Amino acid sequence: MSNTQAQAEQEEIDLSQANEIIDKYINMKGALMPVLQEVQEAYGYLPEDCVQLIAERLNVYPSQIYGVMTFYAQFHLEPRGKYIIRVCMGTACHVKGAGRIADTLSNRLGIGHAETTEDLKFTVEHVACIGACGMAPVIMVNDATYGSMSVQKMEEVVKKYQGMD
Amino acid sequence: MAEKAEELRVLICQGTGGLASGAQAVEDAFRAEFEKHGVEGKVGKRCTVVGTGCRGLCANDVLVDICIPGQEAVTYDFVKPELVTQIVEEHILKGEVVAKKKAGPYYNKFLEKQMRVVFSRCGTIDAESLDDFLAHEGFTGIKKAVKMKPQEVIDEVKKSGLRGRGGGGFPTGVKWGFCAASPGDDKYLICNADEGDPGAFMDRSILEGDPYGLIEGMMIAAYAIGCKNGYVYVRAEYPLAIQRLQKAIDVCYEKGFLGKDCMGLGFDFDLKIKAGAGAFVCGEETALMASIEGERGMPRPRPPFPAVRGLWTKPTNINNVETFANVSFIFYKGADWYSSIGTEGTKGTKIFALTGKIKHTGLVEVPAGITMREVIYDVCGGILNNRKFKAVQAGGPSGGCLPGEAIDAQVDYDSLIKAGAMMGSGGLVVMDETTCMVDIARFFLNFTRAESCGKCVPCRIGLKNMLDILERITEGHGREGDIELLEDMCVDIKKASLCGLGQTAPNPVLSTIRYFRDEYEAHIKDQRCPSNSCKALLKFEVIEEACKKCGLCYKICPVDAIKWEKGEVAIIDKEKCTECTSCYDACRFMAIE
Numbered sequence: 001m002s003n004t005q006a007q008a009e010q011e012e013i014d015l016s017q018a019n020e021i022i023d024k025y026i027n028m029k030g031a032l033m034p035v036l037q038e039v040q041e042a043y044g045y046l047p048e049d050c051v052q053l054i055a056e057r058l059n060v061y062p063s064q065i066y067g068v069m070t071f072y073a074q075f076h077l078e079p080r081g082k083y084i085i086r087v088c089m090g091t092a093c094h095v096k097g098a099g100r101i102a103d104t105l106s107n108r109l110g111i112g113h114a115e116t117t118e119d120l121k122f123t124v125e126h127v128a129c130i131g132a133c134g135m136a137p138v139i140m141v142n143d144a145t146y147g148s149m150s151v152q153k154m155e156e157v158v159k160k161y162q163g164m165d
Numbered sequence: 166m167a168e169k170a171e172e173l174r175v176l177i178c179q180g181t182g183g184l185a186s187g188a189q190a191v192e193d194a195f196r197a198e199f200e201k202h203g204v205e206g207k208v209g210k211r212c213t214v215v216g217t218g219c220r221g222l223c224a225n226d227v228l229v230d231i232c233i234p235g236q237e238a239v240t241y242d243f244v245k246p247e248l249v250t251q252i253v254e255e256h257i258l259k260g261e262v263v264a265k266k267k268a269g270p271y272y273n274k275f276l277e278k279q280m281r282v283v284f285s286r287c288g289t290i291d292a293e294s295l296d297d298f299l300a301h302e303g304f305t306g307i308k309k310a311v312k313m314k315p316q317e318v319i320d321e322v323k324k325s326g327l328r329g330r331g332g333g334g335f336p337t338g339v340k341w342g343f344c345a346a347s348p349g350d351d352k353y354l355i356c357n358a359d360e361g362d363p364g365a366f367m368d369r370s371i372l373e374g375d376p377y378g379l380i381e382g383m384m385i386a387a388y389a390i391g392c393k394n395g396y397v398y399v400r401a402e403y404p405l406a407i408q409r410l411q412k413a414i415d416v417c418y419e420k421g422f423l424g425k426d427c428m429g430l431g432f433d434f435d436l437k438i439k440a441g442a443g444a445f446v447c448g449e450e451t452a453l454m455a456s457i458e459g460e461r462g463m464p465r466p467r468p469p470f471p472a473v474r475g476l477w478t479k480p481t482n483i484n485n486v487e488t489f490a491n492v493s494f495i496f497y498k499g500a501d502w503y504s505s506i507g508t509e510g511t512k513g514t515k516i517f518a519l520t521g522k523i524k525h526t527g528l529v530e531v532p533a534g535i536t537m538r539e540v541i542y543d544v545c546g547g548i549l550n551n552r553k554f555k556a557v558q559a560g561g562p563s564g565g566c567l568p569g570e571a572i573d574a575q576v577d578y579d580s581l582i583k584a585g586a587m588m589g590s591g592g593l594v595v596m597d598e599t600t601c602m603v604d605i606a607r608f609f610l611n612f613t614r615a616e617s618c619g620k621c622v623p624c625r626i627g628l629k630n631m632l633d634i635l636e637r638i639t640e641g642h643g644r645e646g647d648i649e650l651l652e653d654m655c656v657d658i659k660k661a662s663l664c665g666l667g668q669t670a671p672n673p674v675l676s677t678i679r680y681f682r683d684e685y686e687a688h689i690k691d692q693r694c695p696s697n698s699c700k701a702l703l704k705f706e707v708i709e710e711a712c713k714k715c716g717l718c719y720k721i722c723p724v725d726a727i728k729w730e731k732g733e734v735a736i737i738d739k740e741k742c743t744e745c746t747s748c749y750d751a752c753r754f755m756a757i758e
Binding site for chain 1: 360361362363364365366369401402403404439440441442443444445456457458459460461462477518520521522526527528558561592594596600605608609612616618721723745746747750
């Protein structure tokens with residue numbers, strides 16, 4: 001386990017933000033998903049303490065919440081990197097060599113699908129389709145899309161982000 | 166448009182693709198130039214779709230349209246901020262078109278055979294502007310609809326012959342009739358914008374390029390069925406679509422177009438966005454409803470159908486984005502006009518997303534019944550690098566692969582099913598001779614296996630077993646009898662699965678075995694991959710006779726494993742080679758195996 005991660009666990013998590021989010025949705029039907037989505041946006045992932053809080057306040061079993069969280073691809077139970085690199089693995093990207101891009105990226109950063117570098121800088125995810133098939137193969141770094149990728153272009157993109165804080 | 170907007174307009178493609186190519190900088194440059202020269206004009210965001218979309222060719226981003234009242238609009242491609250000064254000074258101020266930078270003839274060719282109905286506003290109006298929408302027939306459809314009785318609205322949709330564009334192709338009017346006939350006042354209307362099929366992105370394009378059009382279609386449906394509450398279930402992978410649609414919904418509430426007594430038309434309709442969370446199975450309607458309710462998105466057996474017992478046990482009607490978008494146009498121009506387009510069984514137009522090894526990847530809207538050949542060669546310019554066409558995969562993971570012989574098949578619901586594929590949501594992935602069909606079957610199965618919700622055994626365990634076999638084959642360990650075993654399992658899984666995901670997951674395997682059995686046999690019997698695509702079976706050698714000594718492979722190799730000098734045959738150093746297949750893809754002469 002990395003230092004930062006250990007630190008994050010030792011520190012008490014400030015639950016006020018989570019409480020505010022729950023306040024917004026508490027009387028709404030089907031509140032669980034929007035609450036999880038917003039809490040994740042606020043904290044970057046879903047810390048265990050928040051899950052306990054949501055369970056108590058929305059009156060659902062934690063097991064049910066974990067059931068939902070592990071079902072959907074977009075919920076994360078561990079802290080994630082500052083830059084999230086999504087490698088599209090859709091059909092169009094696959095046909096145009098997404099596998100090669102993903103392999104090179106893994107070699108470069110030393111992490112595979114759904115893993116985070118120790119310094120919490122990068123997380124790599126292989127995703128189904130980000131709907132940018134016309135520019136295949138595609139990767140996304142946070143919200144920025146990079147299309148028509150080649151192994152070389154990918155190296156440049158990674159270098160650019162490695163150089164940033 | 167000259168009569169409505171007597172002003173100069175600049176429309177800039179600002180999709181993720183456009184933005185990635187610097188569309189924001191181009192917009193800023195236009196604003197700055199306008200200010201500098203004192204030009205009055207509107208700089209607008211055009212349909213903003215990733216990569217391609219709007220009019221299909223955003224691969225040439227940034228695309229800019231200059232619309233001067235009374236003149237034909239001029240399209241420029243590959244616009245950079247530096248070019249903006251030139252465009253403003255020469256074209257806008259002096260009236261001399263910058264001919265060198267105009268989009269080339271392929272752009273007109275691309276549009277020639279298309280019939281843009283649903284997309285008629287996408288790319289020509291400012292997607293975020295309600296005024297632009299109103300100036301282009303916006304909300305005239307709903308105004309016509311409320312003058313009819315709800316049943317008459319349903320009959321009009323039935324008469325148009327519209328079939329659901331989400332894939333199944335069920336007649337939309339009939340579906341509406343079921344829900345309208347269910348007892349109770351508390352009903353729900355859902356727009357399925359989950360669009361999980363890899364290789365399809367037309368729904369996203371509509372959401373981003375014409376969000377008001379979707380809202381109007383939903384209002385017409387809500388009025389006809391008697392629903393007061395609507396949801397748009399958008400996948401969370403589409404942040405820009407969510408943002409655009411939310412803005413459109415907010416504006417509609419502000420102007421009183423949504424909510425209590427919509428536009429003063431005498432009915433109430435509330436519309437909300439629900440963001441998905443990344444699960445392909447949520448495109449299935451019962452799973453989608455479970456997801457809105459905040460549960461795991463697991464499908465349940467039907468009947469009861471959603472029209473009887475749907476969201477929160479109330480009668481519910483679900484259609485996809487393209488279907489609702491079609492509805493608006495049926496009411497603008499009438500059911501007779503609509504049903505005059507297309508074939509006997511499929512009316513209207515269909516949007517296809519063309520991707521893969523094709524020259525002009527993009528979204529095209531064509532009248533149903535046009536042939537695959539016309540779409541691939543006439544509209545999209547044929548195969549990349551002038552390679553040989555091998556197959557086209559239609560309908561995503563639920564569809565099938567059609568071989569070269571089937572290229573003259575018509576694109577409509579019935580012809581495609583006869584040919585062994587399906588229309589599905591309209592994704593067409595084009596493959597050339599470098600694509601291995603066994604690998605494609607493996608790819609789709611890997612996808613559906615990962616996305617299976619796991620509720621029913623045939624889907625959960627059956628797909629895993631099939632995938633194991635396919636993986637073995639692509640690694641060169643195939644056994645005699647594997648093909649027959651796969652065929653058997655396909656039939657069983659299709660029969661026994663609970664929902665559409667499992668029932669259609671074996672389709673890619675079945676269709677590739679049907680048309681490309683020899684490739685399976687080559688893998689199993691000779692441990693050979695005929696398209697040289699399965700890594701484990703590749704040798705990585707240059708075929709001397711075929712090598713044109715061009716050096717492309719040398720330039721592309723990321724690890725300098727290729728030795729080449731001008732006029733010499735390239736040599737691959739196997740010690741250094743990481744078997745990444747870059748060189749194989751780059752070689753235009755198929756000289757590497």
